[in-house]
Amino acid sequence: MPYTELIHKYLRHNKKFPHVWCPGCGNGIVLGALIRAFDKMNFDMEKVVLVSGIGCSSRLPVYVDCNTLHTTHGRALTFATGIKFAKPELNVIVIMGDGDATAIGGNHLIHAARRNIDLTAIIINNNIYGMTGGQYSPTTPFGAKAATSAYGNIEHPFNISELVAVAGATYVGRSTAFHAKLIDKLIIQAVEKPGFGVVEVITHCHTQYGRRNNTPTAVEMMKLQQEKAVLIEKAKKMSPDELKGKFTIGTLVDRNLPNYCSEYSRIRRVALTKTDK
Amino acid sequence: MDHKRQTLFIQGNEAIARGALAAGCNFFAGYPITPASEITEIMSRELPRRGGSFIQMEDEIASMGAITGASLAGAKSLTATSGPGFSLMQENIGFASVTEVPCVIVNVMRGGASTGLPTNPGQGDVMQARWGTHGDHPAIVLSTSSVSDCFSLTIKAFNFAERFRTPVILLSDEMVSHTREKIILPGKDEIEILNREKPSVPHEWYIPYEDTEDGVPAMAEFGDSYKYHITGLTHDINGFPTRNPKEVEAFVKRLFRKISNHKEQIQIYENFETEDADIIVIAYGSVARSALRAIKIARKMGIKAGLLKLSTLFPFPKSEVQNAASKAIKLIIPEMNTGQISREVKKAISDCPVEVVKLNRIDGSLITPKEILKYIEEVD
Structure with missing residues (x-):
């Protein structure tokens, strides 16, 4: 479907635009990928719920014409858990940034993965708190400058995809804003996979991160994404030396585990057979 | 819930759980805490056999988020906690308040501030129940003094939540919740149950935060095919964020009006x-x-x-x-x-x-x- 038609079909095009993001921001690329994925999956948008927390990326749902819920900072997954568990027929997709998902909401992230409730979390990772003015986040690289690390960041970053993988997510995919088409594919895989699926999108905040770290434009930062990202299939054939300073993209984890909602249906049947105490 | 009257000898926490089930509660999210854990345990056993849903969350912040989400998807939802957990819930209680999501929060009060006296009674959370979450907001707070109250006021709490689209806080205390005494449970026909008003207008006419005379707008649930936006940002009648002073003032005033205009119904x-x-x-x-x-x-x-x-x-x-x-x-x-x-x-x-x-x-x-x-x- 041509872009204009997609926009008219899936976005609140006559209500909410222009959007809040800076020119060159990667969030719009993720939004584009999301509506292309919706279109490919031929979703009934009345059954889609987009949930977010607080931050630049969490403003994404308001632009989409479906059920949209903009919650408190870090807590989007908890609201999404309630929605999905109360009405499992809904497709619940959660949009978070790196600060939202891994700092204030870090506990909810690992527990949603461990619980394996059937949600899709799209984590837009730009390594910084953009909306509040560029303070360092749990994914800001060691040594990087931020509004609260003027002398260089002395904390070590989370690798979000590895974190959710060890926490139990059944699906983990990673892409970059540069590899836009790959995002569509990963979103579809994550949504269609029963259980907790995560799509991490490495993106750029040239406004708050780039200008403090010698890459002041979106183009420069996207070039870095192109250089550093290696498809997982290709990475398997590369040596550790060749992979130094690079990160993998593609489908990183895809496994089958019992998921919360279907297990709970079983619990309901078991509970029925038990008599009063 | 039985059709006939029933005479029982139970503790306050069990009466709260039974009251919730009688009110139609079909979703519970909670985190263990003394002296409220019995409510959580009873709901974990009773809800699945009634087709309902129970989930033990990773903390009380998550519990409050989950019951709000569940209510948005149409459930009648409950959580139960005590002081420390109640403190953690405050931000999301504010969210439920301004997004007008019906739900019930039980706080079985213990003694003291901080970890305090987990196995002693107290009444120190009264003003927190009123003003715990930041910003101006209305609140409905009920207080139980007997096992019988625990049952009837829990039903009232659900009814107020549904009728006025708001979180309702039910304060019990360690003494009331752990005392066992005789209670006569009313028959099903003797209990009045209220449910939220749903929109009946065509989709394009639905105004999710309409400034009605009553002050309580009809509430569509997710999946009902009324697609709309919900945010904790101060919003206009359509649910979208606004900073327009007129719209902001009208919203806050309606939020208060919907409770104050009906206070005679609420004050027991x-x-x-x-x-x-x-x-x-x-x-x-x-x-x-x-x-x-x-x-x-x-x-x-x-x-x-x-x-x-x-x-x-x-x-x-x-x-x-x-x-x-x-x-x-x-x-x-x-x-x-x-x-x-x-x-x-x-x-x-x-x-x-x-x-x-x-x-x-x-x-x-x-x-x-x-x-x-x-x-x-x-x-x-």
Whole structure:
């Protein structure tokens, strides 16, 4: 479907635009990928719920014409858990940034993965708190400058995809804003996979991160994404030396585990057979 | 829920769980905490066999998020906690308040601030229940004083939540929740159940936060095919963020109006021998039981004492307190805190010449009938 038609079909095009993001921001690329994925999956948008927390990326749902819920900072997954568990027929997709998902909401992230409730979390990772003015986040690289690390960041970053993988997510995919088409594919895989699926999108905040770290434009930062990202299939054939300073993209984890909602249906049947105490 | 009346001997926490189920609660999210855990345990056993949903979350912040999400998807949802967990819930209670999501939060109060006295009763969370979340917002807060109250007020809490699209806080305390006593559960037909009003207009006409006369807009649930936006940002009638001063003011005013316009329906209280009383004790929670005993003994001694028992703490039953103040010479306000409701009483009766006497215990112990009686006698 041509872009204009997609926009008219899936976005609140006559209500909410222009959007809040800076020119060159990667969030719009993720939004584009999301509506292309919706279109490919031929979703009934009345059954889609987009949930977010607080931050630049969490403003994404308001632009989409479906059920949209903009919650408190870090807590989007908890609201999404309630929605999905109360009405499992809904497709619940959660949009978070790196600060939202891994700092204030870090506990909810690992527990949603461990619980394996059937949600899709799209984590837009730009390594910084953009909306509040560029303070360092749990994914800001060691040594990087931020509004609260003027002398260089002395904390070590989370690798979000590895974190959710060890926490139990059944699906983990990673892409970059540069590899836009790959995002569509990963979103579809994550949504269609029963259980907790995560799509991490490495993106750029040239406004708050780039200008403090010698890459002041979106183009420069996207070039870095192109250089550093290696498809997982290709990475398997590369040596550790060749992979130094690079990160993998593609489908990183895809496994089958019992998921919360279907297990709970079983619990309901078991509970029925038990008599009063 | 049985169709017939049932006589049982159960504890307050079990009565809260039974009340919730009778009210139609079909979703519970919670985190273990003394002295509220029995509610969580009972719901974990009872909900799945009724087709409902129980989930133990990673903390109380998550529990509050989950019950709000579930309610948006159409469930009648509940969580239960005590002071420390109640503190963690505050931000999301504010979210449910401004997004107008019906849900019930039970706080079984323990003694003290911080970790405090986990196995002792207290009433220190009264003002937190009213003002715990930041920013101006209305609140409905109920208080239980017996096992029977636990059942009936939990149903009321759900009804108010559904009728007024708001979180409702039910305050119990360790004593009420862990006391076992006789309760006669009403039959199904004797219980009034209210459910939220759903929109009946075509999709394009639905205004999710419409400024209606009643103040309570119809609520569509996710999946109902009314696609709309919900945000904790101050929003316009369509649910989209706004900073327009006129829209902001209209929204906040409606939020308050929907409760204040219906306060007579919400304010529950009981008068015991206050008609000719010179001394009126105003009490709530487990303290109201000691107070009732005290005024009965006082009457036998020939002292004209009465009790105004408050089951609704907020919206504060100002008129009824003024009514008591106009009759009595003295008001005694016993509380297991430093005087949180006594301040509300003083505010309400600032024009009355009546004397207000505080009786406070902050040592994790109950206020006994004897202590209250002593105050009644002194006053007399």
